[in-house]
Amino acid sequence: MIPLTMRISVRKNTGRIFSLWLPLFLIWLVAIPVIILLSPLVLLMSLILWPTRKGKIILYFFPVFFSLVWCMSGLNIDIQTKSGTFYLNLL
C-alpha cells in the first residue's frame, strides 16, 4: 500500500530538535494527476530516445520507481546514538 503519512524526527544532544509529520496522501492527491498528465510525454520521450539506450531506461525506470515508493509503507528506522536520535516512520 502507498505510504499515507511520514514522520521524521532528528534530535541532537545539543538540544536541537527537528520533527516533521508529513501527510503524504495530500501530496499524492496532487502528484497522481500530474503523473498521469505527464505519462504520454514520458512515453514520447522514451520513443524518441529508443535508438539510444536511454529510451528503454526512461520507460522502465518510472514503473520501478513508483513500485519502490508504493512499497515504502511500513518502513521504520529508529536509531539512538550518543550524539542524538533519528526516527523515520512511513505508514
Next chain:
Amino acid sequence: MSEERKKILEMLSEGKINVEEAERLLSTLSEDTGTTPEDSGKNPRYLRIMIEPGPESENPDRVNIRVPLKLIRAGLKLASFIPKDAQGKVNEALHEKGIEADFSDIKPQNLDELVSQLNDLTVNIESKETVKVFCE
C-alpha cells in the same frame, strides 16, 4: 505473532484458560484473519534489524530498523538501472571490503528467489551488543 495470539498464549501460561479454550480461541482468531496457526509465520512481511547494548557495553547506541520485504524486492529491481560504470565502482568497493559480489549478475528472475530465502534468515549475535536480524 499477532498481539491477540500472544495474549491467548499468555492467558494459557498464566492458567487463566485451559488448553481446549486456548485452542478454541486460536481457531476463532484464525477464522477471523483467514489464516491457520501453522501458516501465520510463513509469509513474513518485514526484515527486522535490531542492535541493543548489552549489560557490559560501553556503547549506548540502539538501532531498530524494520524494512518491508517488498521494498527490498523493488530496491533490487531499481539497482539494475545503476549505470555500468557505477556498478563497477560498487563492485570495487565491495571487493576492497572482502565481499566478492557482482550486482550486475543479479537478474530479475533471481530476485524473488533471493528475497524468499530471506524468510528463513535469523541472525542472533550476543556479545557486548545484541544483534538480531530476522523476518517477521
